[in-house]
Amino acid sequence: MTTPQEVEVLLPAEVAYHEYARYRALLQAAGLQPGEADFVHLRKRSIDARGRQPLVRLRAAIYPGPPPADLFGPWFTYPDVSRARRSVLIVGAGPAGLFAALRCIELGLKPVVLERGKDVRTRRRDLAALNKDHIVNPDSNYCFGEGGAGTYSDGKLYTRSTKRGDVQRILRLLVQHGATPDILVDAHPHIGTNKLPSVVAALRDSVLAAGGEVRFDTRVDDLVLAENHLRGVITAAGEELTADAVILATGHSARDIYELLHRRGVLIEAKPFALGVRVEHPQQLIDQAQYRMRERGPLPAASYALVHQTQWQGRQRGVFSFCMCPGGFIVPAATAPGEVVVNGMSPSRRDSRFANSGIVTAIELEDMDLRQHGALAGLRLQQQIEQQACQVAGNTQLAPAQLLGDFLKKKSSGALLETSYQPGLVSVPMDEVLGAGLSERLRQGFRNFGQKIPGYATNAAQIVGVESRTSSPVRIPRDRDTLQHPEVHGLFPCGEGAGYAGGIVSAAMDGERCAEAAFAAVSC
Incomplete structure (x- = not known):
């Protein structure tokens, strides 16, 4: 060689x-x-x-000579598992669920993937209705549907979870299914929301070609529990499906699943998360500040990562940027009528005139009303703020917004700036949505960020609310070694929805780990 x-x-x-x-x-x-x-x-x-x-x-x-044939490989091949003796139900077709399914196939298990939403192509119609007509489909939106929340929100592949699995393996699998080989090269790889849907469809095709099943419009409404053993699930259509194991990979916004587990007495726990707003700047402002050049030329749209420790009423909390989208758009991420949630996305070329980023503050357990709501305390706090955002903005998908300089001065904004948020904005003092505590922490963070990036904390930017789906407010516990729920045999909590991942790559790696754990359990 x-x-x-x-x-x-x-x-x-x-x-x-x-x-x-x-x-x-x-x-x-x-x-x-x-x-x-x-x-x-x-x-x-x-x-x-x-x-x-x-x-x-x-x-x-x-x-000096020809490169090796497996330069980007090896490519992965999958056996036919259509007649496999063992099967695994996988609830959710996001990155955790799809990569769990592929790993199950490699191990000789038949995966049956249940997705409450629609396939990645059909899902676009519901996103159009959400953006243009303000119609929220609770089962098909920016969070639910084939590919999960990442498919139509951004496609970032950077992760710090390098000890939880083989990052390069995940990236190679994505390249094998149509992603650009650049993701194997770039320090902060990114596919883009315009290209990720075809990659997701190719992942599904690999599952089907190997004899696995993928069922869309199949919401799980109940569990088949017998003596602390999860035997299967019951769908919204009343169909009972059983398997040797169940991997629960429903994503961070499947509130009905948390409610179901709580109602059926399956142990879940409140966990810290983060909540705040999305800030939108002209991309040119960020480019000039970060690159110190009038024009960025061939350089990609500039990004940033910011963090600051704040103090309020004796409590120290971090304020930080989250899911920064250079050359991107703000999108509506509500999963039920009566709530307003925003998220960010970028196309592969990152060529929008706008830059946006979540700016959020940590919500710790002591910030929640655990006495009244217990394990669902964070979920209830999310709902309360999202519903308030909807009410003050007019009970549609119009989002409350305020010029950033005005927010810092506690001053109402008259006219707002042009925005990438398609449903539209309504000028609202953000304190009315977030309350005094969250607003004060964010103000401290923004003032600090303005010292780091010239022009950042001014009325050249505006904040849009609310950024509340940063991660799951609930953890579904699992044994560290077996990855099974500590009280329910056969249940493998997985990915972001269970509290064990924070992005496409980390969720995919966790899906693979859960598939391996399920294989170990059913092979005993």
Whole structure:
């Protein structure tokens, strides 16, 4: 096998993003001339904007001969499990559920995936109705449907959960199913909401081709419980489905599932989460602040990550940016009529004129009314604020908004700025939605962020509410080793909805782990 020469360089953007100029620069770093290498494989790309001029750091492998055939692989193959003796019910077709299904197939188990929403293509009609007509379908929206919340919200693939699974394996699987190979290279990989649906459909096709099942419009309404053993589920249509194990991968917004578990006496726990607003700036303002250039040229739309520790009434809480979407859009993420929730998304090119990010503050257990609501305390707090946002904005999907400078001065905003939020905005003092405590923490955070990014905390930006679905407010406990619920045998809580993941890649890795745990349990 040909042994490559590894090189690492820092290049100006106009060189790094020009194919031939980049090729020449990498060869020069290796002491080679054009024609002395058969193939240059870019391994990693990141932007270093700390100096006066942003530079792009590249790491590459230069092959003097042909590269190995499995350069991006290995590709994964799946056996036929249509007649497998063991089956696993997987509730939810988000990244946790789909990757759990593929891993089950690799292990010889037949997965039966139950998705309350619609397939990824049909789901678009309900998103259009939500954006244009303010109609919320409780089973098909930005949170529910094939691919889960990430499919039509952004497609970010960056994760810090590198010890919970094989990140590169997940990325290779996504590339195998149609994602751009750039995700194997970029430091903060991103597919884009315009491209992720076809990848999700390809993942589903792999499940079906191997003999698994995927059922849409199939909401789980009850459990088949016998002596603390979960035998299966009962659907909204009244069908009873049984299997050797149940992987519960319903996502962070499946409130009816939390209510069902609570009602059936299955142990769940309140957990900390975060809540706040989405802030929207002109992308050009963020580009100029981050890159210190009038025009960013070939550089991608600039992003940011901000955090600040605040103090209010003797309690210290973090305020931080969440799901920052450069060149993106704000979208309505409600899952029931009578609530307003916002989220962010970016297309693959990140070419919108707007930048948006969640700016949220931590909600700890002592901030919740646990005495009255117990394990559902965080869920009730979410509902209360989302319903208030809907009421003050007119009981549609219009979202309450305020100019950021006015919010800091506790001043009502007259005219609002142009926005990427398609349903539209209503000028509302955000204190009326969030209350004094949350608003004060956010003000402290925004003031600090304004010191870090010039022009950030001014009326050039506006805040839109509410950003409340950052993560699940409920944890479904599981044994650390077996990944089964500690009291209900056969139940494998999984992904974001159970409190064990925080994004597409971490959810996918958790889905694989739960599939492996289910295999170990049913093989005993």
